[in-house]
Amino acid sequence: MKNNETAESRSINMYAAIEAGGTKFVCAVSDHELHVQDRIHIPTTTPSETLGAVFAFFDKYTLDAMGVGSFGPIDANPSSPQYGYITTTPKLAWANYDFLGALKAHYPQLPIAFTTDVNVAAYGEFKRGAGQGKKNVAYYTVGTGIGMGYIHNGGIYMGDQNPEAGHILVRRHPDDTFAGACPYHGDCLEGMAAGPAIEQRWGKKGKDIGPDEPAWNIEAYYLAQACMTTTLFLSPDIIIFGGGVSKQSQLFPLIRSQFTRLLADYVTVPADADQYIVPVALGDDAGITGALLLAQEQAA
């Protein structure tokens, strides 16, 4: 999407989107047809500093509604006293922080949809990306962490809270002696397969590891387990991978073949593996697209 902020764009009413990540906030405004008119990247430092820059960006526009996807874990249960809080994140400046409350304090009249960062990306892919036409869409981001968002029957799934499937226990690959990088669980899925685990295990970032190196077989083994567990628990129509690690296209055939071997045809999946386990179609725009869609629905 292109930025084409003009005097005219400042005079029309906008939808606002925040994709709040642990490293950076992406903020965007769009017209009512969801064409992005302006966007900004803001480093995630402290709440006051980061939100100060967020407000400075949005205050230039007349906003009709806002969609927010936040890193977390967050409390997204509207009946909870901590609704809208970031809860147990290892980013201590944001732990137990009333993020939604801060937004509402600054924009008291604005309708705000608040959910997780992975849910907005899942919703974007469901409506405009690889999940179009499906009913049940599981979306994983594999980057600095691993998170899953799930669209069930066309809506964002939530139980008592949002899924946190990035932290499921996995079986260790027999060739893998890495201890695991998750501060909570050590060698859970995120602890073994997110970007920091790859970097600590191999001494270099995933983007610097050649496509034929054994690193990707091990990575695929963990992501294939995530696909198997997702299939057995949720029975989605498709599983979509986004985030930095998923840009390694050589991963997908490896994930699919290991998934097929692990599942052993116990249940039937609704598509061939190459249509069932796929990369994100919207690239890095999945989250902002989903957040704008939620803002649009909030305004409707």
Added chain:
Amino acid sequence: MKNNETAESRSINMYAAIEAGGTKFVCAVSDHELHVQDRIHIPTTTPSETLGAVFAFFDKYTLDAMGVGSFGPIDANPSSPQYGYITTTPKLAWANYDFLGALKAHYPQLPIAFTTDVNVAAYGEFKRGAGQGKKNVAYYTVGTGIGMGYIHNGGIYMGDQNPEAGHILVRRHPDDTFAGACPYHGDCLEGMAAGPAIEQRWGKKGKDIGPDEPAWNIEAYYLAQACMTTTLFLSPDIIIFGGGVSKQSQLFPLIRSQFTRLLADYVTVPADADQYIVPVALGDDAGITGALLLAQEQAA
């Protein structure tokens, strides 16, 4: 519940319930207040023999609706061409069998609700048992196999198909050298923790293993992993265990303590562990109760 079949009970209209298990079929009829008027246990042999006895039982009554919970995996997606089939069961006489079609052929006018055996038990516990007043209820049966049924926002959860969470991969307990008993996955959850796994590992049935023996720590380790994965994927309000193995009351404190250790407070569960991981309240009647409730809703 008591059987009090009388001339009078044969003259009123009944709801019919089938809890179709891999070992036996339980069939029951109730009045419109769901008081069971008659019930029968029929061994699960071949479809023609077993269903012959099922029809002989129900043909005595005037039926208004039927609820069926079947062993499986089944195809419970109404838009699938194989809707109502038992699919890949290791019970070969029933594999790829059109169970719902056989019922509809015999009772062409009867409204029939068709779902999994664990879903009817989950629904019974949700409406009348340990899950009353909750919105999201995960129910596991741990017996000759392991199955999970899930009530989400008050309705039976289904994605493309029903969950088959009994077959998720688990981490092996360090003291456990048992190879695993699942014909599909070897040492998956069912392969390590269902009744046949216990019997093969220890050389005796669970009911003959003393409550202080190490078998239960190992069993609890696997069921605690199921609870952790359930929590991270679904975020239910409660996790209920039924089936033969769950009658071992010493298991529950062990499951809860291992669950709490594994989860490491990464997410908050909606109740203390002793209220979050609980045994079934309706005992062996959970399934029939749920099937009758589904029949009642089908007739409404």
